[in-house]
Amino acid sequence: MKEIAIFDRAGRDAENKDIGRDIRIKEILPALEKHEEVILNFARVETATQSFVHSLISDVMRKYRDDALERVSFKSCNDTIKQIIGIVVQYMQDALDQEKR
Amino acid sequence: MTKYLESRYNYDMKIHIPNSAFLGNIDAFLRGFDPSSPNVLEITVNQSWLAVHPAVLSMIASLGLTVKPENIRCEKLQARSAGYIVRMGLFKLLNVSVDLSVTEHAPEGRFIPLTHIRNSNEATEFITEMIPLLRLDVEQRETLVYIVSELVRNVLDHAEAPNGAILCAQYFKKSNSIRIGIADTGVGIKTTINRAHGAKTDLDAIRLALTPGITGKTQRAGGTGENAGAGLFFIKSIADVNRDYFVIYSGSGFYKLLKKTSARRHLNADPFADRHSQKDNLPYWKGTVVGIDITLDQTKEFSLLLRAIHDVYANLKNKQVEYKKPRFL
Numbered sequence: 001m002k003e004i005a006i007f008d009r010a011g012r013d014a015e016n017k018d019i020g021r022d023i024r025i026k027e028i029l030p031a032l033e034k035h036e037e038v039i040l041n042f043a044r045v046e047t048a049t050q051s052f053v054h055s056l057i058s059d060v061m062r063k064y065r066d067d068a069l070e071r072v073s074f075k076s077c078n079d080t081i082k083q084i085i086g087i088v089v090q091y092m093q094d095a096l097d098q099e100k101r
Numbered sequence: 102m103t104k105y106l107e108s109r110y111n112y113d114m115k116i117h118i119p120n121s122a123f124l125g126n127i128d129a130f131l132r133g134f135d136p137s138s139p140n141v142l143e144i145t146v147n148q149s150w151l152a153v154h155p156a157v158l159s160m161i162a163s164l165g166l167t168v169k170p171e172n173i174r175c176e177k178l179q180a181r182s183a184g185y186i187v188r189m190g191l192f193k194l195l196n197v198s199v200d201l202s203v204t205e206h207a208p209e210g211r212f213i214p215l216t217h218i219r220n221s222n223e224a225t226e227f228i229t230e231m232i233p234l235l236r237l238d239v240e241q242r243e244t245l246v247y248i249v250s251e252l253v254r255n256v257l258d259h260a261e262a263p264n265g266a267i268l269c270a271q272y273f274k275k276s277n278s279i280r281i282g283i284a285d286t287g288v289g290i291k292t293t294i295n296r297a298h299g300a301k302t303d304l305d306a307i308r309l310a311l312t313p314g315i316t317g318k319t320q321r322a323g324g325t326g327e328n329a330g331a332g333l334f335f336i337k338s339i340a341d342v343n344r345d346y347f348v349i350y351s352g353s354g355f356y357k358l359l360k361k362t363s364a365r366r367h368l369n370a371d372p373f374a375d376r377h378s379q380k381d382n383l384p385y386w387k388g389t390v391v392g393i394d395i396t397l398d399q400t401k402e403f404s405l406l407l408r409a410i411h412d413v414y415a416n417l418k419n420k421q422v423e424y425k426k427p428r429f430l
Binding site: 011046047062069072073077 | 221224225228229242243246247250251254314321322323324326327328329331332335403404407408410411424425426427428429430
């Protein structure tokens with residue numbers, strides 16, 4: 001199990017999608033390739049933008065499809081961040097669904 | 102040394118700062134902008150009163166950065182309120198001295214002076230430092246951080262603007278609102294969108310840019326790993342739910358989200374389905390300008406705003422499909 005503290009990488013405002021991309025490429029995807037589960041810990045993060053969350057997880061969902069949500073979970077999110085993650089997750093599932101159709 | 106306007110500069114790029122130009126009445130200001138000769142910038146001003154939206158100042162600063170400081174000519178500032186423009190840092194940013202006959206200063210306000218953001222690190226630094234300047238409550242902070250981050254990073258990602266993004270914001274006590282303006286002199290929305298789509302006009306491109314799921318980076322559903330094509334839709338939606346103005350101007354295209362008259366919280370994916378005004382024949386702005394007002398009295402909790410946006414997504418998409426939910430620990 002790999003737990004990634006978003007605050008330590010992105011700070012109080014998780015808005016820099018370059019950082020989101022780096023977390024995805026350097027930490028999330030390698031952990032999933034090693035069949036580890038990933039916990040994205042948003043403790044102390046106050047704001048996360050849609051762009052940041054998209055950058056963090058969209059390609060993970062594209063690569064691992066339904067399995068991504070079984071293997072990646074989100075910890076200590078405030079209501080706003082939960083909403084943002086929910087939007088991005090739904091958006092990506094819908095996009096992937098469109099590709100299948 | 103101050104350079105006064107002289108009649109020989111008849112073929113310069115011209116911009117006039119009127120007595121009033123806010124998002125509700127900005128159209129007249131934009132129509133008067135003359136971009137015909139890009140080497141010299143003439144700034145003329147209303148001599149009685151100056152009260153303008155931060156988007157106007159961001160535009161003037163962006164234009165000014167495209168010419169050499171010695172080729173910027175500004176009319177003498179005589180309006181009693183002219184100190185506002187100086188305090189917002191217009192002439193400092195452009196490295197131009199002005200003749201200001203006004204010594205009276207407005208009281209210290211809550212504002213973010215004109216700021217030049219050229220890269221991701223400067224964006225992060227700016228976002229961290231801007232909140233104390235506006236002295237916002239925690240609840241209002243989230244909304245502002247969100248809007249500014251998405252707007253600035255949009256410019257850095259898409260605009261290819263040599264001068265980056267120019268942004269300023271101000272709190273207006275009378276209306277209890279924050280007004281934000283951001284401008285760039287990059288390639289403009291049409292060029293960006295047409296890398297993956299086929300917009301015929303600047304206004305078509307603006308429409309696509311405001312539609313969720315459309316990005317200039319790819320035609321692929323879901324966007325790229327770094328671009329979802331939802332940033333501007335979110336910002337327009339925040340203004341929409343709050344019943345505030347949102348303006349976007351690029352090339353000769355212009356879109357203004359008008360204030361909602363009802364409290365009904367309904368968002369549209371197609372920006373043309375919203376109550377709005379549009380133009381496709383304004384003087385050509387090489388780049389993009391965005392202005393937004395956030396009335397703090399009306400600002401809903403950000404999570405409620407997002408719930409409304411989420412509902413739009415859900416309604417747009419295939420309602421028959423039950424999607425997996427993310428796991429929250």
